[in-house]
Amino acid sequence: MFAFPPLRLSALTLALLAVHAIAAEEVPEPAIQIEADEAIARSRTEAEAHGNVIIQRDTTEVRSEWAQYDSATDHLKAGDAVRMTRDGDVLTGNNLDYYLGPRRGTLDNPDYHVAQGVARADAVKLLFDGPDRYKMRSARFTTCPADRDDWYLRASTLSLDYANNVGMAYNGWIQFYGVPILYSPWLNFPLSGNRQTGFLAPSIAFDNRNGIDIQTPFYWNIAPNYDATFYPRYLTDRGTMLGAEFRYLQPSYNGQIRAERISDHKEEEDRYSISFLHRQQITPRLSMSAQVEKVSDDDYFNDFGDQVAVASQTNLPRELAFNYAGDGWSGLARWQRFQTLQSESDPVDIPYARLPQLYYSSSPHWIKGAQISLTGEYTDFSHPTKIDGQRMWVNPTITYPLLQTSYAFIKPKVGVHASYYMLNDNGNIEGDNISRVLPTFSLDSGLIFERDDTFKGWDYTQTLEPRAYYVYIPYKDQSNLPNFDSALTDFSLAQIFSENRYSGNDRINDANQITLALTTRFFEGDSGEERFNATIGQRFYFQDQRVTLDAYEKPADVQESDLLISFGGRLWRQFIANYSLQYNVNEGATARADAGLGWAPGEGRALNLRYVMNRNVSPIIEQIDISGQWPITRNWYGVARYNYSLKDHSSLEALAGLEYNAGCWALRLVAQRYVNDDSDTAEDEDKYTVTYFAMLELGGLVGLGSNPVATLRQSIPGYTDVVAPTSIK
Structure with a gap:
């Protein structure tokens, strides 16, 4: 027996490892270093150390009062007060029995702190079950810091497998401020943001249409490129809904299938929803997409969807499309029809089906300096009640800039729009073949003036940009043409610089008009950021416009359009x-106005005020919208929105809630009421949907309740999620 003063026994252990490795004819493990007040070499393979022991190998360090190491078996024993650090993780306990190579062993009375301190655990015994795998007996696990025990996941056995990103708790329950709130014989949870198979946190919500809404999703991580989610859902006022979603991803294609069904005992009928989406790159130039959406009835999204679904789901597509990208040209072949969801208060015009639609577009370089465009389309339109048939059109155009500099441009453009219709017989209406050919001409011109200046120490650049846009299209009577896809576009500063005020290709307006506009912009002198812009513009007609959307509409006889004014920007900091x-x-009256103020000085701070008035639609819209998110105290945030119709003297949406962020857990409480049926015959209980959200989020482990974040983002511009997700490792 030999005693050594405090020193590193690197040479000794290296020799021991070398002898053992040569005997075994294997590549040796990295050297182990032992530092202690006293060290003893008992044999060629065994060493013992006492007093302030520090043992290191690679990223593993063990500190203890005493230690025994056998290089032949790579076996380490340490005791009394053990502190083990591995890749940033810190484990403390009483007695360590550990094999360094396979990383297997035990630690008594362990305390476990994950790297960066984002999670910790304690137990009666910890078992090392291989690289990055731990098992704990009679364990507690939390993401709260060491000085706080707000919540714990307790389990008879807790398994943390960082190699596969999965945590498992057997006979486990969650305890929140000493109160058990969730029990399960088996719980699994992710240890980072990666996905894994298992039950997701249950969702519990309440609204006045369905009662209590409980959903318990199960996620199946089939493969890295396949997964499925099953979500049984129980609604107390309607029954049990079964739903599932399957997603797939391959190098050349991807998609998802979703379906749900309920035997609704409130409506006494079976109701369902199906959606399918597929995208595929067939060749480097040819791609394909397919989409099918269908619901059982017009009120499906009103009853089972959220506000976004109610507002956006009107025409559900069913289409198959092929796109081809050539050298300087592209083509589209599409077959498309819709399921149209109707509302008693606002009937929807059923769109035409396109069976098929063939589209071509190219930009040949036939003339140097010229911008040439060739577009054309063939479509077979079908409709259950309206006249239908086939339409073909071509539209070649050429733009040749006469002047194109940093301070001025002059761009004339000429084109021809030729259409041919082959209409079908429809009841008492006899089909016909009709053609239309219209030449078009436009001249776009503008100047850009700049000046640099300083205002109270602020360096800025101001521009002054006058623009003139002239269009000439001769008149041609189009009242005998069907209207498959044309509509009047929204009058705006973008639209007044276009040739046609109609969308689609069934109506081409006659024009002999000029648009005059003036824009000014202010830019930061240092960064070049635009701080403010203002535009005023108006269109002037040299002759009356005679083309209308349908034969019953009265032609316009005005000499000038409405005046358009727009200005705004970031006036001060985040205002x-x-x-x-x-x-x-x-008429000397405002047709439409939109005014908005927004202030977002930081995360979790946003205030918005907006006024909207539009007399161009029926019924007339006049609304005021107030929304915001703001800290109330150190950890509490308030959220609210109030959207009020001044014309109807009624609320369109009201939302209020509180969010609490305690660091390792968070609470969200939100109530929302919005209009889903504004018909005069609707009862109050059917006119509004009232939903209550309550969500308790426990670190990066689990969320219990119904999450209002998607609703808050949609309702409050500038909203930020004040509860950042935490990766446990």
Whole structure:
């Protein structure tokens, strides 16, 4: 027996490892270093150390009062007060019995702190079950810091497998401030943001249409490129809904299938929803997409969807499309029809089906300096009640800039729009073949002036940009043409610089008009960021417009359009203001106005005020919208929105809630009421949907309740999620 003063026994252990490795004819493990007040070499393979022992190998360090190491078996024993650090993880306990190579062993009375301190655990015994795998007996696990025991996951056995990103708790329950709130004989949870098979946190919500809504999703991680989610859902007022979603991803294609069904005992009928989406790159130039959506009835999204679904789901597509990208040209072949969801208060015009639609577009370089465009389309339109048939059109155009500099441009453009219709017989209406050929001409011109200046120490650049846009299209009577896909576009600063005020290709307006506009912008002198812009524009007609959307519409006989004014920008720090006005100069009245103020000085701080008025639609819209998110105290945040119709003297949406962020857990409480049926015959209980959200989030482990974040983001511009997700490792 030999005693050594405090020193590193690197040479000794290296020799022991070398002898053992040569005997075994294997590549040796990295050297182990032992530092202690006293060290003893008992044999060629065994060493013992006492007093302030520090043992290191690679990223593993063990500190203890005493230690025994056998290089032949790579076996380490340490005791009394053990502190083990591995890849940033810290484990403390009483007695360590550990094999360094396979990383297997035990630690008594362990305390476990994950790297960066985002999670910790304690137990009666910890078992090392291989690289990055731990098992704990009679364990507690939390993401709260060491000085707080707000919540714990307790389990008779807790398994943490960082190699596969999965945590498992057997005979486990969650305890929140000493109160058990969730029990399960088996719980699994992710240890980072990666996905894994298992039950997701249950979702519990309440609204006045369905009662209590409980959903318990199960996620199946089939493969890295396949997964499925099953979500049984129980609604107390309607029954049990079964739903599932399957997603797939391959290098050349991807998609998802979703379906749900319920035997609704409130409506006494079976109701369902199906959706399918597939995208595929067949060749480097040819791609394909397919989409099918279908619901059992018009009120499906009103009853089972959220506000976004109610507002957006009107025409559900069923289509198959092929796209081809050639050298300087592209083509589209599409077959498309819709399921149209109707509302008693706002009937929807059923769109035409396209069976098929063939589209071609190219930009040949036939003339140097010219911008040439060739577009054309063939479509077979089908409709259950309206006249239908086939339409073909081509539209070649050429733009040749006469002047194109940093301070001025002059761009004339000429084109021809030729259409041919082959209409079908429809009841008493006899089919016919009709053609239309219209030449088009436009001249776009503008100047850009700049000046640099300083205002109270602020360096800025101001621009002044006058623009003139002239269009000439001769008149041609189009009242005998069907209207498959044309509509009047929204009058705006973007639209007044276009040739046609109609969308689609069934109506081409006659035009002999000029648009005049003036824009000014202010830019930061240092960063070049735009801080403010303002535009005023108006269109002037040299002759009356005679083409209308249908034969019953009265042609316009005005000499000038409405006046358009728009200005806004970031006026001060994070304070943003915007205003737009459409003013009818002939009637001396405002046709439309939109004013908004927004202030978002930091995360979790946003205030918004907006006023909207539009007399161009029926019924007339006049609304005021107030929304915001703001800290109330150190950890509490308030959220609210109130959207009020001044015309109807009624609320369209009201939302209020509180969010609490305690660091390792968070609470969200939100109530929302919005209009889903504004018909005069609707009862109050059917006119509004009232939903209550309550969500308890426990670190990166689990969320219990119904999450309102998607609703808050949709309702409150500038909303930020104040509860950042935490990766346990």
